[in-house]
Amino acid sequence: MNKYRDDSIHTGVMLVELNLSQWTARKQDKRVSHAVAKANNVDEHAGSYYKSLLDPTILKDIKQCINETRSRYYTMTLPWADDGPRVLAAAMYFEFMEAMQEQRTKFDSLANLFLKDYPFHREEAKRFLGDLFREADYPEPLSLVKKFAFNLSVRPLPKADDFRCDIGDDELGRVRQQIEDETAATMERSVQDTYVRIKSIAERYVDRLSRPENVFRDSLVEGASDLAELIPKLNFTNDPELDRLAAVLRDKMSAHAPNHLRHNAGARAEAAAAAKAVVQDIGSIFGG
Numbered sequence: 001m002n003k004y005r006d007d008s009i010h011t012g013v014m015l016v017e018l019n020l021s022q023w024t025a026r027k028q029d030k031r032v033s034h035a036v037a038k039a040n041n042v043d044e045h046a047g048s049y050y051k052s053l054l055d056p057t058i059l060k061d062i063k064q065c066i067n068e069t070r071s072r073y074y075t076m077t078l079p080w081a082d083d084g085p086r087v088l089a090a091a092m093y094f095e096f097m098e099a100m101q102e103q104r105t106k107f108d109s110l111a112n113l114f115l116k117d118y119p120f121h122r123e124e125a126k127r128f129l130g131d132l133f134r135e136a137d138y139p140e141p142l143s144l145v146k147k148f149a150f151n152l153s154v155r156p157l158p159k160a161d162d163f164r165c166d167i168g169d170d171e172l173g174r175v176r177q178q179i180e181d182e183t184a185a186t187m188e189r190s191v192q193d194t195y196v197r198i199k200s201i202a203e204r205y206v207d208r209l210s211r212p213e214n215v216f217r218d219s220l221v222e223g224a225s226d227l228a229e230l231i232p233k234l235n236f237t238n239d240p241e242l243d244r245l246a247a248v249l250r251d252k253m254s255a256h257a258p259n260h261l262r263h264n265a266g267a268r269a270e271a272a273a274a275a276k277a278v279v280q281d282i283g284s285i286f287g288g
Contacts (some may be wrong), residue, residue, distance in 0.1 A: 012236040013187075015085040015155050016075045016096070020066050023147040025053045027137050028111060052119050053137055055194070057130050061111045063147075069103040069150075078190040085155070087190045087238040104150045109147040115142040118144060137165050158182075192286070198245050199282045201227060205253055205275030209268050211259065227255040241285070248274055 029051050076096045079150035087097055114121075118141055126133045139147070201224050208216035228249035235242045252274035256267045 012090050013087050013157060014090065014093070015080055015157060016077060016088045017085040017153045017155075018070070018100070019149065019151040019153075020069060020107075021149045022059070022062055022066060023139070025056075025059055025146060026050050027053055029132060037111060051132055053129070054125055058226055059114065059120055062107070062212065063102065065107050065110055069100070069107065072099050072103065073242045075230070078193045080186055080190060081187040085153075087187070088154075091233045091236070095233070101153055106150075107148075115141065115145060115148070140228075157187075158214065191237060194231060194242060195245075195282050195286065197227060198231070198249065199279055201249070202253070202278040202282075206272060206279060209272035209275065212268070213267060215239060216258070216261075221254050221256075221261065223259045224249045228254060245278060246282070248278055253278075 027050065032219050074087070074101065075089050080087045122138050125138075157230055190245050201220075204220055205224070208214050208220060228246045231242055231246035231249070235246075256264070256271065261268045261271060
């Protein structure tokens with residue numbers, strides 16, 4: 001049986017979807033846009049002027065928290081839909097939920113602090129914007145609360161047998177087969193993402209370690225070590241090749257500390273050779 005069509009896959013993974021939002025504190029100023037267009041003798045649709053309603057540094061920590069949350073979310077999951085849910089392995093569930101709760105707590109704390117100080121920030125904006133300040137540009141505090149959101153949903157993989165509409169046996173069978181085919185194809189693409197991550201790090205190793213004069217950051221080795229630890233949790237199909245590549249990342253590519261690789265030509269060459277073999281192996285699997 002195809003490993004992506006095996007019913008056991010539905011107990012090994014789930015779909016998660018993260019939605020984050022914040023107030024951007026930016027607004028188009030049509031009056032200035034009109035003035036600029038008129039001064040330059042161009043059509044008003046040629047460009048628009050957007051102004052920051054607050055000093056951008058005020059929302060910097062919230063933006064950073066959102067970026068950090070998304071980074072952790074993408075690292076711990078695999079793709080499912082382009083802009084929708086992602087695949088979470090059951091083996092990663094508790095670690096993932098703990099990480100997301102940590103980010104939610106941080107996000108809520110920063111958002112609440114901003115909302116508390118919002119009246120002060122709005123007053124300071126009068127000085128910050130000068131003649132560009134317009135009271136009507138600023139939402140009331142109660143409506144502003146709704147612009148900050150941290151939502152995480154969890155749901156099962158689509159299962160053909162769960163589709164039970166009364167459309168006749170033939171059409172029902174066709175739709176169920178379509179659901180099964182689409183789920184299997186998407187799962188295969190999700191698994192391939194793990195190989196892409198491995199190949200990306202291996203290619204950076206080859207690029208930075210193949211020549212003694214090339215410099216590299218500690219994060220190169222740290223990234224390989226982190227991925228080696230993550231792969232077994234992402235490997236929900238128990239793919240032996242993924243397990244083997246994780247061992248190469250752990251035992252050969254990140255076996256030595258960054259400084260040792262910088263000063264030991266033998267260790268550096270060994271790590272580079274291992275990385276090159278990984279790139280070639282993955283290329284042979286996927287034909288490129």
